[in-house]
Amino acid sequence: MGLEMRLGSPKAYLAAAIGAAVTLFVVSEAMSRSDDKAHDIVTQMTLDEKIRLVHGVMPLPFGPAVTLPADVLPSAGYIEGIPHLGIPALRETDASLGVAYVMGLRHDGATALPSGLASAAGWNPQSTYEAGAMIGREAWRKGFNVLLAGGANLTRDPRNGRNFEYLGEDPLLAGTLAGAAMRGIQAQHVISTLKHFALNNQETGRHDLNVRIEEAAARESDLLAFEIALEAGHPGAVMCSYNRVNGPYACDNDWLLNRVLKTDWHFPGWVMSDWGAVPGIDAALHGLDQQSGEQLDKEIYFGALLKQKAQSDPIWLRRLDDMALRIVYSMQEIGIDAYPPQISAIDFAADAAIAQRVAEEGIVLLSNPRNLLPLAAKAQNIAIIGGHADIGVISGGGSSQVAPPGGPAATIPLGGLTQLEAFFHTALYMPSSPLAAIRSRNPHAHFAYDSGEYVSAAAALAKRSDLVILFATKWMGEGVDAPDLTLPGGQDALIDAVTKANPNTIIVLETGGPVLMPWLNQAGAVLEAWYPGARGGEAIARVLFGDVDAAGHLPMTFPVSEAQLPNREMPGAGLTEGTGFDVSYPEGSNVGYRWFAAQDVKPLFAFGHGLSYTQFRFGGLALARGRKLTASFTVTNTGAREGIAVPQLYLLQAPQGTRQRLVGWERLALKPGESRTVTVAIDQRLLADWSQERHGWSIKPGRYAFALGMSAQMPVGSSSDVILAGRVLPP
């Protein structure tokens, strides 16, 4: 894909000229953009000032010591500014779930959003926008002007340790929500960062793996999520990922960065590397604009070495100009120069309320066969078991880890050989106790708590209780994947014994993705609460008691077993670090539910699944061809309680045959008996194939059949089809 350039040989110069042609095309496009101010500033820069902008350090005690201004606090990144030109230093913090606490090196506390999967399970762009605005505001008030937030990788493999940071398996859902979050962040004059570009879908061997994927498969799935996020969020920066894509590293990938991102998608901002992801100086020619956390790389490529290249070769100088222009352009577009951060007080109560609302909207009622839920406050002897529910709720590990003001309720070390690994592998509990929240909702009942450490004791308590609420946790984190989909630590045996001892047992899952449920038929009800964030306990209680409807819908498929996955074994598992390996995706662009549909396989719980405390009817699906293809349909609350409906519109059949793709959805609050008709516009890329030869989207002429669903497995009656003429859409 990318031009492999080894400058120095004649062949290389030819390749360099070709590569430079692409780069020049990109530079010329970038330079031609209307933003003259950025252009004027860059033309005033000295060579050293341009170099200053394109590489930065990680202000943390890792790698070679670096000297920094006194006001640079422990955080992810720092890039010097150019004060006489009004260019502020870039002060970068992690990340998508709030201002990270950086291995405990920061003690100021921040509001922890629920996991990305919890946000995605809410299917609510407005809430995701508000969540982004909240963490953007906190970052700004802590002195940061770049938030490395905007994770939009598809959850291709449910074992991926970082799925909790992401927004599910569907490109439309993930891209739309990532865009909303980034818009919210940037409205606070803080630059957001779409990441990790691209195809960084597992942690196992993330520095060593090479994803082998056809361009069309990538364009119709992972890249489409990023493309939609870019259009919806206009992030100032994109972070390229550690892995290789079809050979070259993502941060040194001419096809990914110069062709797809900057040429096809017209991305005007800058590409920063992930920390320690720069393989060499040529990455600059292949589209990388900034070396991040430089002390983690083998060399500071974008410092003296780049300066030397720029001094001796006009092609490199033009590239450097474009690198600087892109950074200054984003700074001005988002206003970090005009609205510099002000260290100021944060309303943590108001921010926690936002986190709680996002958590409530994302809690998924998976099963409720005997209508145990919502809880009527009549049970007198209630047992709360497991999950450290007496102290709080679990969260995911790694660079995105947030710790609340006043510190965590508990941190449980999970082990690691290095300081960084040990930090990443820590289970941090937010001080929001489900037990306390449930107790406050039902003060007259008698409560007992059992840690679940001894199955016999837990089962005995369950036996003598009216009702049992059992919390099960599965920690996941950056740098490591789950070896399988089981609940760890003997929790399945615990659940089996407790549900046998008392069928009135509600299971509340706090997990970083799908888990297997061998005990499902014994459970009185099952809720997926994900990592529910700063006020997760309160959110869980409110859904349990029906103060709010169970409104969540799965953003990713829960398989019956790993045997249903395209890659049954995690690619690269067991290889020693540094051993390169290929990862191929048999599913191609059929990620998640698309794969289950193509294979005609039934999962444990389908993408889009989520029960409500009321009932809905969907009907009257009608498609209309106009300037855009639209679909309208009616949703009615046929139950006795107010509830939230999330009707999903799927393409089911295309001229190519069975092809399930989410093409639209709505989220509606409806009172009993209330009906509403909604119209959704269908993004035609979702009906198309990526055409290699035309280098664009191609819609095959013929019949396209659609259906409404309460999940990917539940088309509810109303279906409709339309005959489309063939057409080619521009890239």
Ligand code: GLC
């Ligand atoms: C990491 C992560 C990235 C994070 C960066 C800075 O290794 O991959 O998401 O923003 O380093 O901490």
